[in-house]
Amino acid sequence: MVENNFANREAELLRNIAQVRAHIAEAAERVGRSPQEITLVAVSKTKPLELVEIAYRLGITDFGENRVQEALLKIAAFHPQHMRWHMIGHVQSNKASKVAPAFDSVQSVDELHVAQALDRHATQRATRLSVLLEVNIAGEASKTGMMPAEVLVLARQVVALPHLEVQGLMTVAPQTQNPEEVRWVFRALRLLRERLREELPDVAWPHLSMGMTDDYRIAIEEGATIVRVGRAIFGERERMVKNL
Ligand SMILES: *Cc1c(COP(=O)(O)O)cnc(C)c1O
Numbered sequence: 727m728v729e730n731n732f733a734n735r736e737a738e739l740l741r742n743i744a745q746v747r748a749h750i751a752e753a754a755e756r757v758g759r760s761p762q763e764i765t766l767v768a769v770s771k772t773k774p775l776e777l778v779e780i781a782y783r784l785g786i787t788d789f790g791e792n793r794v795q796e797a798l799l800k801i802a803a804f805h806p807q808h809m810r811w812h813m814i815g816h817v818q819s820n821k822a823s824k825v826a827p828a829f830d831s832v833q834s835v836d837e838l839h840v841a842q843a844l845d846r847h848a849t850q851r852a853t854r855l856s857v858l859l860e861v862n863i864a865g866e867a868s869k870t871g872m873m874p875a876e877v878l879v880l881a882r883q884v885v886a887l888p889h890l891e892v893q894g895l896m897t898v899a900p901q902t903q904n905p906e907e908v909r910w911v912f913r914a915l916r917l918l919r920e921r922l923r924e925e926l927p928d929v930a931w932p933h934l935s936m937g938m939t940d941d942y943r944i945a946i947e948e949g950a951t952i953v954r955v956g957r958a959i960f961g962e963r964e965r966m967v968k969n970l
Contacts (some may be wrong), residue, residue: 736780742959743768743784746942750953755948764946767812767935769956772963775800781959782809790814790833790954794821801828814896814954816870818951819843831856833896833935833952836872841884845905858896858935861918861927863911866900876916881922885929894933894951895919912948917969 750762769790770778778800787808791797792815801811809829816844817825817834822843825832835841835857841901848855859881862871872880877895884893891911897915899908912934935952937945942953957963 727751735777736772739777739780739959740784742961743781743786744785747956749846749861750946753943756821757947759946763951765952767814767952767954769814769938769954770800770960771796771815771956772934773960777801777960779804780862782806786959788812792816793804794825798824798828807869812954817844823847826855826928827851829855831858831893833858833954834860834870835884835890836860836862838847838880838883841880841887845887845889851889854891856893857884857890858894859884859892860896860898862880863897864900864908864917869898873896875913877918878922880923881926884928892929894931894932894935895922896952898938899936899941899945901940905944908941909944909948912941912950916949 746766750766752763754761754764765788767788767790768781768786770793774786788810790812791800797811805811811924813825813829813832814834817832817840819840822840826844826847832844832855844855860871861874861877862869863874865873865881891902895918897910897911897914914935915934919934923931934949935954936950937953939955939958942955945953
């Protein structure tokens with residue numbers, strides 16, 4: 727019975743992952759990009775560790791979580807050498823001491839004092855902590871992320887922090903019925919990166935983390951190098967979870 731259930735879940739995950747990878751490849755090819763330059767982060771928030779372990783065995787190397795407590799339990803239980811855990815939810819600076827040593831990357835840096843706290847607590851790491859700057863492109867009041875107009879000033883300050891490695895930008899697009907409506911958001915994030923490349927040329931700015939289950943194909947057409955996909959891989963989440 728238990729074995730059977732496990733086999734079903736594995737078969738379902740295998741199907742879902744294959745489908746997402748195929749869609750990534752198709753979207754990349756539509757705009758002449760190589761699918762190899764796109765990292766798939768499987769967003770495992772609210773899902774049991776068992777599913778993470780299966781997905782890892784099926785070839786997923788990058789996982790995303792948005793809540794510190796939940797993530798720390800999973801990371802402590804499962805963190806093979808070639809696997810990366812990404813923090814994708816808002817980080818409060820009083821959690822930085824836990825986040826900086828545990829995660830391989832923090833995609834959601836949106837305030838200077840959070841970056842400074844992460845930097846202070848990243849000193850014990852063997853390598854600098856990879857971070858992305860989260861930008862609230864559409865200016866939604868309900869969302870975290872820095873405002874586009876403040877990115878340049880904050881970026882200058884964050885890239886100066888010695889224990890962080892700023893790798894690019896991240897955004898969460900507004901929810902819509904038609905993902906074409908948020909194409910401009912992804913394009914705006916890419917243009918913002920162009921601007922940063924001109925203003926801060928010593929940083930490579932390799933990454934644009936944008937696109938989720940409903941809109942990752944469009945994000946890839948607009949240049950995403952990281953897509954964060956939850957439901958299309960692990961299935962729908964329970965309603966009780968907040969912040970989604
Ligand atoms: C939950 C979440 C995702 C994944 O969303 P899906 O719609 O399940 O693909 C991606 N990014 C962030 C920041 C999230 O909180």
